[in-house]
Amino acid sequence: xxxxxxxxxxxxxxxxxxxxxxxxxxxxxxxxxxxxxxxxxxxxxxxxxxxxxxxxxxxxxxxxxxxxxxxxxxxxxxxxxxxxxxxxxxxxxxxxxxxxxxxxxxxxxxxxxxxxxxxxxxxxxxxxxxxxxxxxxxxxxxxxxxxxxxxxxxxxxxxxxxxxxxxxxxxxxxx
Ligand SMILES: [Zn+2]
Numbered sequence: 001x002x003x004x005x006x007x008x009x010x011x012x013x014x015x016x017x018x019x020x021x022x023x024x025x026x027x028x029x030x031x032x033x034x035x036x037x038x039x040x041x042x043x044x045x046x047x048x049x050x051x052x053x054x055x056x057x058x059x060x061x062x063x064x065x066x067x068x069x070x071x072x073x074x075x076x077x078x079x080x081x082x083x084x085x086x087x088x089x090x091x092x093x094x095x096x097x098x099x100x101x102x103x104x105x106x107x108x109x110x111x112x113x114x115x116x117x118x119x120x121x122x123x124x125x126x127x128x129x130x131x132x133x134x135x136x137x138x139x140x141x142x143x144x145x146x147x148x149x150x151x152x153x154x155x156x157x158x159x160x161x162x163x164x165x166x167x168x169x170x171x172x173x174x175x
Contacts, residue, residue, distance in 0.1 A: 020064045021090070026050055029057050030090055033067065034137065035160045036170040039078035046156035057065065091137040095126045109145035116141040116165055140166045
């Protein structure tokens with residue numbers, strides 16, 4: 001029997017949240033969406049995830065209102081997946097989880113997050129220590145950290161190598 005993804009005996013809001021984002025790969029799909037990944041094939045090459053799993057995660061995230069499906073091409077029909085306000089509200093969660101992982105499990109700093117308008121690195125709670133404000137996701141600039149491979153193989157990793165704001169759609173260089 002497959003393990004269910006719901007927690008029928010739990011009324012806790014953490015349990016409810018985990019029913020939406022607690023499956024394997026889900027938060028990495030959301031992370032990539034913050035990096036500006038929007039298209040199925042781009043998620044696929046960047047995550048190296050089985051197609052059926054990616055399709056299921058995108059379906060769940062869309063059904064739960066975390067991602068919104070938008071048609072960007074009619075023939076053949078192609079959709080992209082864009083974070084909704086509900087999805088963007090996960091930014092502090094990802095930020096905290098990332099710091100927890102770094103503090104306890106890995107020293108590797110792949111990316112550094114800064115307040116775009118002043119260049120100051122974000123504090124532990126996603127705040128700008130210089131400006132004294134919590135920085136909303138669109139005002140966060142991502143720059144490569146010392147642990148990031150400077151010459152990655154896949155085009156999505158290359159596209160997000162440059163300093164850029166969260167949520168800004170990636171531009172893939174073809175050819
Ligand atoms: Zn600032």
